[in-house]
Amino acid sequence: MSRALSALGVTAFLLALFAGTGTARANEISGTISSTLTIFEDSELVGDVTCTVVGAPCIAFGAPELKLELNGFTITGRSNALTPCPALAGEAGIAVDNQHDDVIKGPGLIQQFHQFGIRLLQSMNTVVKDVTLSSNCASGIIVIAGSDNELKGNVSVRNGSPGAPCGGI
Amino acid sequence: MVAPGTNDNVIEDNTVLGNTNGIILVPGVEGNIIRHNIVAGNPPVQLSAQFPADDGVDIKNQATPGTNTIDDNFCLTAVNAACPAIGRRGDKDEKDKDDKEKGDDPQQP
Numbered sequence: 712m713s714r715a716l717s718a719l720g721v722t723a724f725l726l727a728l729f730a731g732t733g734t735a736r737a738n739e740i741s742g743t744i745s746s747t748l749t750i751f752e753d754s755e756l757v758g759d760v761t762c763t764v765v766g767a768p769c770i771a772f773g774a775p776e777l778k779l780e781l782n783g784f785t786i787t788g789r790s791n792a793l794t795p796c797p798a799l800a801g802e803a804g805i806a807v808d809n810q811h812d813d814v815i816k817g818p819g820l821i822q823q824f825h826q827f828g829i830r831l832l833q834s835m836n837t838v839v840k841d842v843t844l845s846s847n848c849a850s851g852i853i854v855i856a857g858s859d860n861e862l863k864g865n866v867s868v869r870n871g872s873p874g875a876p877c878g879g880i
Numbered sequence: 881m882v883a884p885g886t887n888d889n890v891i892e893d894n895t896v897l898g899n900t901n902g903i904i905l906v907p908g909v910e911g912n913i914i915r916h917n918i919v920a921g922n923p924p925v926q927l928s929a930q931f932p933a934d935d936g937v938d939i940k941n942q943a944t945p946g947t948n949t950i951d952d953n954f955c956l957t958a959v960n961a962a963c964p965a966i967g968r969r970g971d972k973d974e975k976d977k978d979d980k981e982k983g984d985d986p987q988q989p
Contacts, residue, residue, distance in 0.1 A: 851899065856885040858911075864893045871900030871923075873931040878901035878940070879922065880881075880891060 740770070741784070749773040756784040756819065763789060766799060768806035768830065776812045779805070781819020781842065788824035788847070796848040796872040799825035804847070808832040817841030817865070827853045828870065835859050845869050850877040884908030892916045898924045902938035902955070910947035914939070919955040919963075938963055 738750055741758025749771045756779075762769035769786060770779070786804045790796050804821035807813050811834060820843045821828040828844035831837050834857045843866040844851030851867030854860055867879030881889065881904065888911040895918045896902045902922035903914060923936035941950060941960035955963035 851896075854881045854886050854889055856883040858886070858888045860889045862889070862891045862894060866895045866897075867899060868896075869898045869924075871936075873900070873927065873934050877899075878904040878936075879896035879899035879919070880894065880903045 744769050747771050750777060750779065753778045755780040756782050756786070759784050760786045762786065762804070762824075764802070765789070766801040768801070768803045769824070770804070771806045771808065772810050772813045775810045777810075778814040778816060780816045781821075783818050785820040785822065787822055790823045790825050790846070790848055792823055792846040792869075796846070797825065798848040798872060798874060801826065803827040803830040804844075806830045806832065807834045807837050809834060810837065811835040812837070814838045815840070815842060817843065819843070820845060822846050824848065827851075828867075829853070831855065831857050831860055833857055837861070838863070840864050842866075843868070844879070848872050851879045853877065853880075881905050881909050881912060887911045889913070894918075896938075897921045899936075900927065900934060901936040901940050904940045905943045905948055907942045907944075909943050912948045914948065914950045914961075915952050917953045917955075919953055922957075 738752050738754035739757045740754055741756060741760060743761045743763060745763045747764055747767045751773045788802065788804060802825040804824045805815060818841050822845045824847045826849045828847040829839055829852045831854045837860045839852060839862045841864045845868050847870045849871060851870040852862055862880060870879055871877050886909045890913045892915050897920055899922045902919040919938040922938045937957040937959055938955040939950060939958040939961040945960055950961045953965060955965055957963055
């Protein structure tokens, strides 16, 4: 009887352990994304990402207080860096819309999106750190009607186009 | 930063090169801090030559002067910002610190 109880206890412990690990485990992202990937838990890139999403963000934050780590990988959109770059509304590498206390952490490269590399829309206390933005058709990083956000240590190069003279930031 | 209500953000220690504009503040934004950034070559010379109507600059401040803090950036061209400024970033902070240690606090009138 006591042996059976002991075995039951060990089983319960192992179940609790694995359940806890599953809850804390980051969502791992790599490969091709063809419709907006909305994250609801801390996440990280484990490989380069190619986005074929049309007219919408590639990766979107779906909750506050999340962290996305780029881990040195690249997120590439649909535009061609060697040809004129038409800005198409809605396309962004990463969108943080109506959230707070989210974090996007580099190093990592976000490039060739038809509008923004990173869009912070009506979000607060978001941190974007050590990310490189390149060859996006409008802005590298844009902050729209948000407050208390921190953009630190980023490199924004060769973003914008004559038809959409936005900026690096 | 686009749209009024984009307030109290901190943009610091970034490197912003070769974009159609470097850093933009649109009318109505306030309380933002833009400091210790390297902002140069915006727009690149090829773009200026090919599209002269696109008058990009390194820092374009279209907000009401004095409502945002734009300080100690490395920059060359601007609208309503202290450019050109080609000192080493942080020089102003060091000078302020030295002045304060000497009892000559630059923050005091």
